[in-house]
Amino acid sequence: DGGITQSxxxxxxxxxxxxxxxxxxxxxxxxxxxxxxxxxQGLRLIYYSxxxxxxQKGDIAEGYSVSREKKESFPLTVTSAQKNPTAFxxxxxxxxxxPQHFGDGTRLSIL
Amino acid sequence: EDQVTQSPEALRLxxxxxxxxxxxxxxxxxxxxxxxxxxxxKGPEFLFTxxxxxxxxxxxxxxxxxxxxxxxxxxxxxxxxxxxTYLCAADPSNDYKLSFGAGTTVTxxx
Numbered sequence: 001d002g003g004i005t006q007s008x009x010x011x012x013x014x015x016x017x018x019x020x021x022x023x024x025x026x027x028x029x030x031x032x033x034x035x036x037x038x039x040x041q042g043l044r045l046i047y048y049s050x051x052x053x054x055x056q057k058g059d060i061a062e063g064y065s066v067s068r069e070k071k072e073s074f075p076l077t078v079t080s081a082q083k084n085p086t087a088f089x090x091x092x093x094x095x096x097x098x099p100q101h102f103g104d105g106t107r108l109s110i111l
Numbered sequence: 112e113d114q115v116t117q118s119p120e121a122l123r124l125x126x127x128x129x130x131x132x133x134x135x136x137x138x139x140x141x142x143x144x145x146x147x148x149x150x151x152x153k154g155p156e157f158l159f160t161x162x163x164x165x166x167x168x169x170x171x172x173x174x175x176x177x178x179x180x181x182x183x184x185x186x187x188x189x190x191x192x193x194x195x196t197y198l199c200a201a202d203p204s205n206d207y208k209l210s211f212g213a214g215t216t217v218t219x220x221x
Contacts, residue, residue: 006154031207035211040120042198042212042213042214043155043209043211045209050207058208059208090155092154096207097202099143099145099157099160100209101157102147102154102155102156103154104152104153104154105153107152
């Protein structure tokens, strides 16, 4: 079945540590996105990529980094510079101007 | 600045009690308006796309409508399995980024 796979489902970060969230899609979509979801707030865009080897900052990119070396993969690194990383992270993919399809998220917490 | 506002924040319904959710948007040229359903601990699941004022889409007990400034999601005779958070998102014509509302959490009691 085609879809988006995010791993791990739960992740814990120690102070000063970088952690990487995985996102893989087999939908052959060109565009991929990372969002952060906090209680009572809409999804906020962290980074997006419309094509391999290219990506753009979203609205809240500070403290995060991404890469897009393969069409199907778009990993997100939460760096130690992100002082409030506790959130639900969602990865999505789409063809341009088509509905985005989402994975089931990674919940990140601080130890 | 693009903005999407959903109301109410929460809605508690009795099974069979129909109601509507509102999504007001301010974007620079709307290319499309998306509705999603999100269950706790899961990613949003796509429901509908609306492209122009007057358009309607239906799926089981859900019907989405669009005007020039807002969209409504009507839930007819809801069942407990319709309990979820419903998100709307506007796709502006001058950008590749969606603007999401904060969602309406619907609880349907048997």
